[in-house]
Amino acid sequence: MTDEKTAGKKKADKNSQKQNTVKLPRELALDTLIEILEKGDFSHTLLNKTLKNQKNLTKQDRSFITRLVEGTLERLITLDYILDAYSKVKVKKMKPFIRNLLRMSLYQLKYMDQVPDSAVCNESVKLAEKRGFKTLSGFVNGVLRNIARSSENDILPSEEKDKITFLSVFYSTPQWIIEKWLREYDYNTVKKMLSAQFEEKSYTTIRVNTAMNTSKELAEILKTEGIEVVEGSYLSCALKIREFDSLDAIKAFQEGRFTVQDESSMFIGLIAGIKENNRIIDVCGAPGGKALHAAELLGGTGMVETRDVSDFKVALIQENIKRMGFHNMKAVKKDATVKDEESMDQADIVIADLPCSGLGVIGKKPDIKYNMTEEKQQELVKLQRDILSVVNGYVKKGGTLIYSTCTINPDENLKNVEWFTENYPFQLTSIEDCLPDEFPCASKKEGYLQLLPGVNDTDGFFMAKLKKQL
Structure with a gap:
């Protein structure tokens, strides 16, 4: 050759x-x-x-x-x-x-x-x-x-002959979840919740940083980058966007003009009743969406201390603080299960968005439904109660504790609230005046919301507003 x-x-x-x-x-x-x-x-x-x-x-x-x-x-x-x-x-x-x-x-x-x-x-x-x-x-x-x-x-299970097996296979959801939901909700509601996980997720929901621009101004800025923008379902500070390559490539995102957040968790900032100069502690805060909203609502006053248990999660929060440009917010590494004596009776508001089964967001994180078990869920209920037992002490008398999860299971939600009010000097307080009039929810006066995927146009999410008695 x-x-x-x-x-x-x-x-x-x-x-x-x-x-x-x-x-x-x-x-x-x-x-x-x-x-x-x-x-x-x-x-x-x-x-x-x-x-x-x-x-x-x-x-x-x-x-x-x-x-x-x-x-x-x-x-x-x-x-x-x-x-x-x-x-x-x-x-x-x-x-x-x-x-x-x-x-x-x-x-x-x-x-x-x-x-x-x-x-x-x-x-x-x-x-x-x-x-x-x-x-x-x-x-x-x-x-x-x-x-x-x-x-x-030709091979899928028959809905008429075996409803639970049909729902499990057709909606690709473990049977134990379906059985649990059917004990709490009617059949048609469960079907709506299951089908919601397959709805087209072409839009990403964002919250406007109103300290920098209005929703209308941001929408116009995003449109100049070729991004499609529509209004949120319930809140004026929410927009939905699509037709973009990646978030990091959007100039407005780099400049801190908005952050990614579902409307369900935006309600936390609204129901908390944030006032100027409040001190707020967010005990499980990564990546920082709710705390960033709280810092914005403070209008440059007060302080939001956002905590999480690992260096990685704290770094995520710090990255978002820097990008959004807030000076009344800081991130620290703390374990929410360990009492912080220096924080006792110091917070006007404590945000406790706690680790949960995550079954309200399986449309965005589908592997959650396969990794969760009934045993793990019960362990999470215990963890939630352990954290509540500690962090309630950080709330001043007359102050507010917001308890929330991104799941739809009563054990982790309303039953935890009932346990908490029986054991600690807190009571549910109405959130009716905090939410849009058109927002449908029968429990606003009672002081809590349970949002359901497929029923509400949001993630599955629970939140409760609890006042510490004087």
């Missing part, structure tokens, strides 16, 4: 090796799913990390990866049910790479109409071969092509 031919072959081999190491969107999505489902990483943080680390991805690629990862997680029980019906090897017995490849590919077949079935099958085979599973590529191809030719309607 001539030197010229040898050089040409080496160059071709080098290019081939380089192409083989470059990860295209499907492979990036698959690796992200494996980390989440096999290693237990959190979906929202890992997906954000994946997208942030891939600087060369187009906007279309980012959207595709996001849809593929979130969609596969959302529909996991449904996907596994269908795969088990078509494969001789059950999902739990498959190699981790293969089962997640099939899950992701099946999601494309069944829920992404813009992707041709042939492309799904062909790309799945290529991925299996690239990652060293050539001997199983025929199995992958066969399962997917059989499903593509069939209809899952």
